[in-house]
Amino acid sequence: MANDTPQPFVPPGTGWPGDPATAATPVAHSAAEVAALAASAGSLHELAARESVCRACPRLVRWREDVALTRRRSFQHETYWGRPIPGWGDDHAAILILGLAPAAHGGNRTGRVFTGDRSGDWLFASLWRCGLAVQPESVSADDGQRLIGTRTAAAVRCAPPDNKPEPAERDTCAPWLTAELREMSGDLRVVVCLGHFAWQALWPQLGVVGYSLPRPRPVFGHGAEVTVRAADGGDAPPTLTVLGCYHPSQQNTFTGRVTAAMLDNVFSRARELSG
Numbered sequence: 001m002a003n004d005t006p007q008p009f010v011p012p013g014t015g016w017p018g019d020p021a022t023a024a025t026p027v028a029h030s031a032a033e034v035a036a037l038a039a040s041a042g043s044l045h046e047l048a049a050r051e052s053v054c055r056a057c058p059r060l061v062r063w064r065e066d067v068a069l070t071r072r073r074s075f076q077h078e079t080y081w082g083r084p085i086p087g088w089g090d091d092h093a094a095i096l097i098l099g100l101a102p103a104a105h106g107g108n109r110t111g112r113v114f115t116g117d118r119s120g121d122w123l124f125a126s127l128w129r130c131g132l133a134v135q136p137e138s139v140s141a142d143d144g145q146r147l148i149g150t151r152t153a154a155a156v157r158c159a160p161p162d163n164k165p166e167p168a169e170r171d172t173c174a175p176w177l178t179a180e181l182r183e184m185s186g187d188l189r190v191v192v193c194l195g196h197f198a199w200q201a202l203w204p205q206l207g208v209v210g211y212s213l214p215r216p217r218p219v220f221g222h223g224a225e226v227t228v229r230a231a232d233g234g235d236a237p238p239t240l241t242v243l244g245c246y247h248p249s250q251q252n253t254f255t256g257r258v259t260a261a262m263l264d265n266v267f268s269r270a271r272e273l274s275g
């Protein structure tokens with residue numbers, strides 16, 4: 001979004017494309033408030049709205065807003081979103097793609113997960129080739145991109161310094177993910193974890209929403225595939241498959257650790273499993 005006046009964040013409900021929040025959306029200021037607001041959201045839309053105004057992690061709030069004020073030289077003409085990046089995509093998705101955290105000058109700038117950074121370039125191109133996105137590029141919140149049967153989210157919803165959230169920040173943010181899994185549970189069949197951090201963050205939340213977890217915890221790897229079953233008496237769908245995928249970070253794509261074909265293999269498999 002073009003704007004010459006830097007501001008620390010976009011005020012909710014002021015016309016940013018796809019902004020789920022309004023000035024009346026309740027704001028979490030602590031881990032306890034995250035847990036309470038996540039549990040009571042009642043819909044994916046309200047959940048996204050509440051996520052998008054959260055201020056529960058002081059270090060991350062400071063960082064995301066500092067970045068939004070200073071901006072990268074190549075984006076000096078833009079207004080940065082500067083808020084948490086909520087889950088985004090199809091409201092009836094069978095596939096959830098879970099990443100680590102938004103990029104400081106990617107999602108934290110554009111307001112949409114994976115949008116406007118190099119990882120997103122690789123990710124959305126693969127989703128498009130696999131029939132899970134309507135276009136290969138995702139550059140801004142008003143670019144017309146739409147996901148098909150798929151939703152994306154970050155385990156930690158604010159951009160962290162050096163891409164490294166602290167364990168306490170991951171834990172504070174976890175109820176947003178738990179609530180997202182619950183709200184999606186009628187449709188959800190596959191979770192694709194982009195990288196080891198997302199893989200580790202997912203398993204405890206699957207237990208919370210009612211799946212029996214394998215012991216020991218399955219090892220992350222590209223193409224790892226684990227199907228879990230709902231614990232007796234739980235609300236979760238009977239089975240859910242978790243897929244591992246190397247993160248399409250610049251380091252991984254530059255070094256060839258992950259290639260376009262490798263991403264396509266995982267997302268084709270996700271689509272096949274999603275029915």
Ligand code: SF4
Pocket residue numbers: 034051054055056057060061084156157158169172173174
């Ligand atoms: S990381 Fe999560 S819990 Fe912490 S401020 Fe951001 S959205 Fe809130």
